Amino acid sequence: MTNWYIRGRYVLFRIIVIAAVVLVSAKLWDLQIVSSQSYQTEANANRFRLVQIDAPRGVIYDSAGRLLVRNVPSFSVMVTPGALPEDTEQREQVLQKLGDYLGIPVHETALDSIIYSSSSEGAEPLAINSQRTKTIDDIMNTQYNGEWTAVRIASNVPRDIAFIIEETQTQMPGVSVVAEPIREYLEGELMSHILGYEGRIPADELEAYQAQTELKYQPDDLVGLTGIEATQESVLRGTAGQKHIEVDAYEHEVAVLAEDEPVPGANVRLTIDVELQRAVEDILRDGMKRANSDVGVAVLLDPNTGKLLSSVSLPSFDNNKFSGGISYDEYYQLSSDPNHPMIDHAISGQYPPGSTFKVIPAAAALQEGIITLGTTVNCQGTIKVPNKYFPDDPTLAQTFYCWQTWGHGNVNVTEALQGSCDIFFYTVGGGTNDFEGLGIDRLDEYMKMFGFGSPTGIELTGESKGLVPTPKWKVQNYGESWALGDTYNASIGQGFDLVTPLQLVNATAAIANGGTLYQPQVVEEITDADGHVIQAFQPKVIRELAIDKDILAYVRAAMRDTVANGTARYAQIPGIEVAGKTGSAEYAVWDANGDLVRDEFGHLPTHAWFIAFAPYENPEVAVVVFLEGGGTGAEMAAPVVANILRYYFGLPTVDLSDPTRQIID
Amino acid sequence: MSTTRTYHKVSIWRRYDFVLLILVVILVGLGIVMIYSAYEYSIPKEGRTWWDNLVNRQIIFAIIGFILFFGVSIIDYRHILSLSYILYIGVILILLVTSVLGHTSFGAQSWLRIQNLTLQPSELAKVLVILVTANVLGVEDDKFEKLTPLLLSAILVLPPVALIYLQPDFGTAMILFASWIVMVFLAGVRWRHLAIIAGIAGVGAPILWFRLNPYQRKRVTSFLYPSQADAGDSYNIRQALISIGSGGWWGKGLLKGTQSQLYFLRVRHTDFIFSVWAEEMGFIGAIVLIGLLALLIWRIIRVAMTARDAKGRLIAIGIAAMIFIQTFINIGMNLNLLPVTGLPLPLISYGGSSLVATLLALGLVENVAMHSKPLEADLF
Structure with a gap:
């Protein structure tokens, strides 16, 4: 060149x-x-990465040490949007494959949209959404939180499918499987109201959870939301550990460099015996069938300590459905059930107590000196309350009736309790022209003393406080002033009075034990993972009743007489002296025409109640049974209590469903 | 007759560029080692067939490539050039078929699938276009007072460039066009003619810019304005810089690169294989690799300068330009000096079409070397 x-x-x-x-x-x-x-x-x-190691959650035992809940692994499938293949075709392949494994469609199909649009005329918007299956697209769009934040596509994935996905992970970049312990409740429906369930921290409560810094809550953590799981959350949770790990680009752990072990959560032993609980549930279910009642409650307390021995609310629900996330359909079904199976009616239900309540004005009137044991009231079946503005015009007076329309004649307090005489308690509670009654203020004072109108403070969630009606309350809520008739109704546990079954049995227990109102408790003891007791049972006294011991003894004697000779003879059991009080609480329901529902005699429907304690001398157990719309307490609730006490004292139980069976031995 | 033939044979192998051969063997070998490192732990071993293993595939491609490398060097390049128009028409047809029937991958219809094998005809097209261009431009130097050869070569180079560009494979089209420019320049084209080409290119560039696919435009803008970058691209550029930077002086050791072995770095075995090397072998290793590649290019230029005639010179220079530009664009992309274009690193990156075509091209360089003028060589 x-x-x-x-x-x-x-x-x-x-x-x-x-x-x-x-x-x-x-x-x-x-x-x-x-x-x-x-x-x-x-x-x-x-x-x-410095990652948290969640502590194994503590377990829960019954009073005899039987396991009620344990931790089992659950698998969630996650997708990290940024880690999916960039190529549209490959990305689609990965999602399609994942969809096939999980049985979830990837995209909305034409068929789905047809179902969706045709049902959109329905009045129930929530039901429409549930018609259309959630697609992977839906989940990824609604849960999207940045390219590199994994989205939970499915929880509670069956073990075999989770394993297949885990094994084929390299062919499905962006897809990962996370194992997480969830709760398995061994007794399901039997204990669900007591144990409660877990769920992810609700978004609006995250801050409150994270304020407890020592518990190290993460946004997606499972926490107890109801029942013992919720109230003992800080005990069960344990202390999270941490570890230094090496991860790959898909956040898979490759190696552990250092580890700080977590401290497992403490275990909780309950005061409830699950076998007693099971027997009580069976008996209650039979009793509900017999009374044709849809909702029933039975609560047993130890009157000497306040220990909850058993608490059943029917219908119930399976709290296992909540473990790892309940499906929308199942939740909708549970929450729209008119009998509210998710609600523990024992502590959340508020009902008029009816005649069971009469033990309160009886004790109050004796204590206040309104009556003595010898004071009698003449019951002719009715009593008239003069009109406030025309007190001299008997035609304008309002008539109050005794349930026994022909009257009880002259009755003293014992006989009035035994026969459940309404006229006696109208008179003693509200007074008449020639008899000074307790009056609503003093009646309220005693109701509150017995624990009505405020939650008992048991370690469960959703407890109602009931209602102790006051004149002020009536003005605020009805714009009307308090009338004598309101006091009359309040004196027999009707009108505005509302109690929870737990409040009522707790008041019964206070009468039974001679005047100590305990706070009901369901936690027997808390032990650490090695079995050392961290917290032992300590009875908690709410207050000592300001009622003389002998007055409470008179009330107990009257309750014993009620079972022995009075309205509650169906509560008798062989060999054990039972004391109790019936109640048939009227309540108002309206039919489709807006008319009050009444039976052929013109009576309103009634809830059947029975409160009892046994043995009469040195009581060991206090019981309440409530049957919603169940009829009379004497016929329907008392036999249920009797059967429960038979089981409790080791006697053979009676078949309540057999109508020919003599229920009194 | 027989003595002449014997002499001829000896002289051919005497001029064979063994330095070039050794450089090529070392680079292909290093490439296979790097693919092993980038690939070996990415795919689970169980259930993977022998052919699934990219290392095995690359070894097979290398063997095919070396057969062609030696095969093509034996036939005198002037015989090959006489066939170049037929080959050229063949390549244009293949490119047309690819555009119609081609298999789309990563947004470009640049793959031809024959049963289980996917071929990238544009790689072969590059080599053949260089041959055709060399044949047209390789006339006596003083003839470049005329525009005819220049225009003819332009007419020949534009169809394949356009077809590859429309696939769309912007990177390969650009390499081809740039190699042609270098060949035109080194063929001795007058400055005023070069100015005309520059003028046409200046008019055409904006049109081509707006013909680019949005994702390709985005790659350029994201390079100029990183805040607008596509998440995937900017992620990988970031990871490439972390890989290279964290390598330090001596690197983390083969198979021990945390960025590569834990999948933080994507497309490790192809476009970003340089980052894997720089991470695992460090600054020293990277400089050695760059040095080897530079030496290869230097050696090809040397072959060009000793070539017997203008055609041979231009074949070598076209191939030098092709390898140089592609190497610079790939490493520049790894170092974030240039935008992401998705071009492989010649001889190193995984990819059968690219490796075989590059070895074929280097075989042609050897061919030119074997038929070179001995005396001139000493001057350089």
Whole structure:
């Protein structure tokens, strides 16, 4: 090549090559030598993680040490949007494969949209949504929280499917399987109201949870939401540990560098005996069938300590459905059931107590000196309350009836309780022209003393406080002033009075034990993972009743007489002296025409109640049974209590469903 | 007759560029080692067939490539050039078929699938276009007072460039066009003619810019304005810089690169294989690799300068330009000096079509070397 003109251009080419080498080397020097330290830091930040190790949650035992709940692994399938293949076709393949494994459609199909649009005329918007199956698209769109935050596509994935997905993970970039312990409740419906259930921290409560810094809550954590799971959350949770791990780009753990072990949560032993609970549930269910009642409650307390021995509310629900997340359909079904199976009616239900309540005005009137044991009231079946504005016009007076329309004649307090005489308690509670009654203020004072109108404070969630009606309350809520008739109704547990079954049995227990109102408790003891007792049972006294011991003894004697000779003879059981009080609480329901529902005699429907304690001397157990709309307490609730006490005292139980069976031995 | 033939044979192998051969063997070998490192732990071993293993595939491609490398070097390049128009028409047809029937991958219809094998005809097209261009431009130097050869070569180079560009494979089209420019320049085209080409390119560039796919435009804008970057691209550029930077002086060791082995770095075995090397072998290793590649290019330029005639010179220079530009664009992309274009690193990156075509091209360089003028060589 002799042409120097061209040769110059070759030299230029070589100079460009040298320049390129110099430029690239300079950049390499800058990256690998000058700034290497900061890139090494970044590379370490990529792969090292300090992650929390959740502590194993404590378990729960019954009073005899039987396991009620344990932790089982559950698998969730997650998708990290940023880790999915960039190529649209490959991305689609991965999602389609995942959808096939999980049985979830990836996209909305034409068929879905037809169902969706045709049902959109329905009045129930929630039901429409449940018609359309959630697609992976839906989940990814609604849960999207950035390219590199994993989205939970499915929880509670069956073990075999989770394993298949885990194994084929390399063919499905962006998909990962997370194992997480969830609760398995061994008794299901039997204990669900007591134990409650777990769920993810509700978004609006996250701050409150995280304020308890020592418990180290993370946004997606499972926490107890109801029942013992919720009230003992801080005990069961344990202390999270942490570990330094190395991860790959898909956040899979590759190696553990250092580990700080978690401290497992403490275990809780309950005061409830699950076998007693099971027997009580069976008996209550039979009793409800017999009384044709849809909702029933039975609560047993130890009157000497306040220990909850058993508490059944029917219908119930299976709290296992909540473990790892309940489906929308199942939740909708449970929450729209008119009998509210998710609600523990023993502590949340508020009902008029009816005649069971009469023990309160009886004790109050004796204590206040309104009556003595010898004071009698003549019951002719009715009593008239004069009109407030025309007190002298008997035609305008309002008539109050005794349930026994022909009257009880002259009755003293014992006979009035035994026969459940309404006229006696109208008179003693509200007074008449020639008899000074307790009056609503003093009646309220005693109701509150017995614990009505405020929650008992048991370690469960959703407890109602009931209602102790006051004149002020009536003005505020009805715009009307308090009338004598309101006091009359309040004196027999009707009108505005509302109690929870637990409040009523707790008041019964206070009468039974001679005047101590205990706070009902359901936690027997708390032990750490090694079995050492951290917290032992301590009875908690709400208050000592300001009622003389002998007065409470008279009331107990009257309750014993009620079972022995009075309205509650169906509560008798062989060999054990039972004391109790019936109640048939009227309540108002309206039919489709807006008319009050009444039976053929014009009576309102009644809830059947029975309160009892046994043995009469040295009581061991106090019981309440409530049957919603069940009829009379004497006929329907008392036999249920009797059967429960038979079981409790080791006697053979009676078949309540057999109508020919004599229920009194 | 027989003595001449014997002499001829000896002289051919005497001029064979063994330095070039050794450089090529070392680079292909390093490439296979790097693919092993980038790939070996990415895919679970169980259930993977021998052919699934990209390392095995690359070894097979290398063997095919070396057969062609030696095969093509034996036949005198002037015989090959006489066939170049037929080959050229063949390549244009293949490119047309690819555009119609091609298999779309990563947004570009640049793959031809024959049963289980996917071929990238544009890789072969690059080599053949260089041959055709060399044949047209390789006339006596003083004839470049005329525009005819220049225009003819332009007419020949535009159809394949356009077809590859429309696939769309912006990177390969650009390499081809740039290699042609270098060849035109080194063929001795007058400055005023170069100015005309520059003028046409200046008018055409904006039109082509707006013909680019949005994702390709985005790659350029994201390079210029990183805040607008596509999440996937900017993620990988970031990871590439972390990989290279964290390598330090000596690197983390083969198979021990945390960025590569834990999948933080994507497309490790193809476009970003340089980052894997720089992470695991450090600054020293990276400089050695760059040095080897630079030496290879230097050596090809040397072959060009010793070539017997203008055609041979232009074949070598076209291939030098092709390898140089592609190497610079790939490493520049790894170092964030240039935008992401998705071009492999010649001889190193995984990819059968690219490796085989590059070895074929280097075989042609050897061919030019074997038929070179011995005396001139000493001057350079």
